[in-house]
Amino acid sequence: MLYIPTWQRVMIWALVALGLILAAPNLFYDRVERHNDALRVIEAQGPSPEAEAERGLWPDWMPSRIVNLGLDLRGGAHLLAEVQVADVYANRIDALWPDVRDALRTERTSVGNIRRVPSPDPAELRVQISEPAGMARALEVVRDLARPVFSFTGAGNRDLDISADGDEIVVTLSAAERAATDDRTMQQSLEIIRRRVDEAGTREPTIQRQGTDRILIQVPGIGSAAELKALIGTTARLAFHHVEGTASDAADPPGPGNMIVPSADEPGLYYIVQQTPVVSGEQLVDAQPAFDQNNRPAVNFRFNAQGGRAFGEYTAGNIGRPFAIVLDNEVVSAPTIQSHISGGSGIITGRFTVEESTQLAVLLRSGALPAEMVFLEERTVGPELGQDSIDAGQVAAAVALTAVLGFMILSYGLFGIIACLALLFNIAMIFALLSLVGATLTLPGIAGIVLTIGMAVDATVLIFERIREELRTAKGPARAIELGFEKALSAILDANITTFITAVILFAMGSGPVRGFAVTLGLGIVTSVFTAIFVTRSMIVFWFERRRPRTVTL
Structure with a gap:
C-alpha cells in the first residue's frame, strides 16, 4: 500500500x-561573516559602536554558522617550514649540566674537582674531572641519571649515552632518545602553531606534519605570508638568567658556564649571563598585555607552582643584583631585584608598541616553539x-x-x-x-x-x-x-x-x-x-x- x-x-x-x-x-555569506567577527571582537574586547553595527547585519536569533572557505577560495598564506630538531638536542644536553654537576659533587673525594669544558658539538656535554683514577666511579654516578626512553619504538633503551674521553666525561642523547625527541618536538610544534593561529582569530587553518621534520601551514583569510611568519615564525623562548656582568664586545670571553647575550634595547651592550636559566618559559602559565607604572606597553606573566617556587628562591637570595629576562637570545630587560618575589608573577618591560606587547603575550601564552623553524616555501594567495x-x-x-x-x-x-x-x-x-x-x-x-x-x-x-x-x-x-x-x-x-x-x-x-x-x-x-x-x-x-x-x- x-x-x-x-x-x-x-x-x-x-x-x-x-x-x-x-x-x-x-546565501548572505559576507554579512554573516562580519556579524560573527563582530561577536568575537565584543567577546574579547567588549562592546563598541563599530562592533555593534556589524553585529546588527544578521539577526542573533538566526543560525550564524557558515561554510568555511579554504585557502584556494578565500585567499590567504601558505608556508612550508622545516623544524630544526637538532636544536632541541643541545637544549636537552645543556639542561643536564646542573644534575651532572650536583651528582659528581657528592663524589668529590674520588673524582676531584669538576668543570664543564667546551665541546665542538652543541649536543654534547663534556665534564672534566681532576682525578682520572676516579673515572669509573664518575661514569657510574652519571649513568644513574639516565632514564628509560618514553616511546613505543624506544622501549627498553636509556635516554643517555655516557662514555669517557681521557679525563673527560662525554654525555650525549642516545639514538632512541633522539628519535623520540624528534617526534615530541614535531607534535609540540604542531600544537603550538595551532594555538597561535587560533588565538589570532583566523578560522580553519590547515596545519599538518609532512615527512619527519616539516610542517605545512595554510591559513585562509590572512593578509600575507609575512604576516603569518610574524605570528608563528618566532620561537618566543623566554628564560630568566643570572647576570654575571656586562661587556661591550660580543667577542669577549664569557667564562666557563656563561654566555654573552646582546641587549634588545641598547645597541653595543652585552650581558654575561649564566648559560643555564633560573626559570624557563616552559614554566609560564599565562601572559597578558598590560602597561607599566610609566604607562608604557608591557607584558604581565605568571609561572606555575614549580617555576614560581624557583623564581621566589632566586629572588630571595639575590636582592640588589640584576637578573636578565632573555627572549629569543636577546635581553629585553635586566631589572634589579628589589625584594623577594614570592607570587610567581612579574612584568616584562621594554620598548614595545601596543601591537608588539599584544603579539608577544600571544606568543608567550601559546608556549615556546621547541626549535627554530626554517621556511622552505612561502606564498600568498590573493582573494x-x-x-x-x-x-x-x-x-x-x-x-x-x-x-x-x-x-x-x-x-x-x-x-x-x-x-x-x-x-x-x-x-x-x-x-x-x-x-x-x-x-x-x-x-x-x-x-x-x-x-x-x-x-x-x-x-x-x-x-x-x-x-x-x-x-x-x-x-x-x-x-x-x-x-x-x-x-x-x-x-x-x-x-x-x-x-x-x-x-x-x-x-x-x-x-x-x-x-x-x-x-x-x-x-x-x-x-x-x-x-x-x-x-x-x-x-x-x-x-x-x-x-x-x-x-x-x-
Whole structure:
C-alpha cells in the first residue's frame, strides 16, 4: 500500500526544513561573516559602536554558522617550514649540566674537582674531572641519571649515552632518545602553531606534519605570508638568567658556564649571563598585555607552582643584583631585584608598541616553539584568485545542475520535476551539514558537490526505471510506485555504501584538498540517499493522495 505514516512525514519535512534554515546563512555569506567577527571582537574586547553595527547585519536569533572557505577560495598564506630538531638536542644536553654537576659533587673525594669544558658539538656535554683514577666511579654516578626512553619504538633503551674521553666525561642523547625527541618536538610544534593561529582569530587553518621534520601551514583569510611568519615564525623562548656582568664586545670571553647575550634595547651592550636559566618559559602559565607604572606597553606573566617556587628562591637570595629576562637570545630587560618575589608573577618591560606587547603575550601564552623553524616555501594567495575559483565553481555547479534538471524533466515529466525539487533540497542539506560540522570548503570540495549533483539523480533514476517496469505488469499505479521504491532500495544502498566507504578511506588516508573532496562526497552521499528514498517518495505520495490518478505515465 502506498502510504507513509504521519510521524514519518513530520520527521522527513522537519529535517528538510532544518537543512534549509541551517543552509540559509550561506546565501548572505559576507554579512554573516562580519556579524560573527563582530561577536568575537565584543567577546574579547567588549562592546563598541563599530562592533555593534556589524553585529546588527544578521539577526542573533538566526543560525550564524557558515561554510568555511579554504585557502584556494578565500585567499590567504601558505608556508612550508622545516623544524630544526637538532636544536632541541643541545637544549636537552645543556639542561643536564646542573644534575651532572650536583651528582659528581657528592663524589668529590674520588673524582676531584669538576668543570664543564667546551665541546665542538652543541649536543654534547663534556665534564672534566681532576682525578682520572676516579673515572669509573664518575661514569657510574652519571649513568644513574639516565632514564628509560618514553616511546613505543624506544622501549627498553636509556635516554643517555655516557662514555669517557681521557679525563673527560662525554654525555650525549642516545639514538632512541633522539628519535623520540624528534617526534615530541614535531607534535609540540604542531600544537603550538595551532594555538597561535587560533588565538589570532583566523578560522580553519590547515596545519599538518609532512615527512619527519616539516610542517605545512595554510591559513585562509590572512593578509600575507609575512604576516603569518610574524605570528608563528618566532620561537618566543623566554628564560630568566643570572647576570654575571656586562661587556661591550660580543667577542669577549664569557667564562666557563656563561654566555654573552646582546641587549634588545641598547645597541653595543652585552650581558654575561649564566648559560643555564633560573626559570624557563616552559614554566609560564599565562601572559597578558598590560602597561607599566610609566604607562608604557608591557607584558604581565605568571609561572606555575614549580617555576614560581624557583623564581621566589632566586629572588630571595639575590636582592640588589640584576637578573636578565632573555627572549629569543636577546635581553629585553635586566631589572634589579628589589625584594623577594614570592607570587610567581612579574612584568616584562621594554620598548614595545601596543601591537608588539599584544603579539608577544600571544606568543608567550601559546608556549615556546621547541626549535627554530626554517621556511622552505612561502606564498600568498590573493582573494581575487580565490574569487575566480569560487566563480568558476559556481559556473560548473550551475551548468551541472541545469543539465541534470533538464534531463530529468525531459525524461520523466512530472516525476522529473519532483526529482529536481529533491535535488535542490539535497544541495541545501549538504551546505547545512558543512556549516554544522564546521568543515572547510575547498576547490576539490566544490568538485565533490558537482559530482554529488550527478550522483544524486542516479538513485532517483533507478527508482523511476523500476516504476516503469512495474507499470507494465502491476495492477495499478499505486502498487507500481510502491514496488519501484522497494526493489530499487537494495541497489541504491549497495552503490552508495561502497562509494561512502571510499570517501571514508580518502578522508582517513588523505590530507588537505583530498580530505575536502572526501568530506563533501561523503556528506553528499548521505543527503542523496535521504532525499531519494524519503523526500522523493514523500512528495510522490502527497501528489498521489491528492490526485488519485488511474494511470501514471513515465
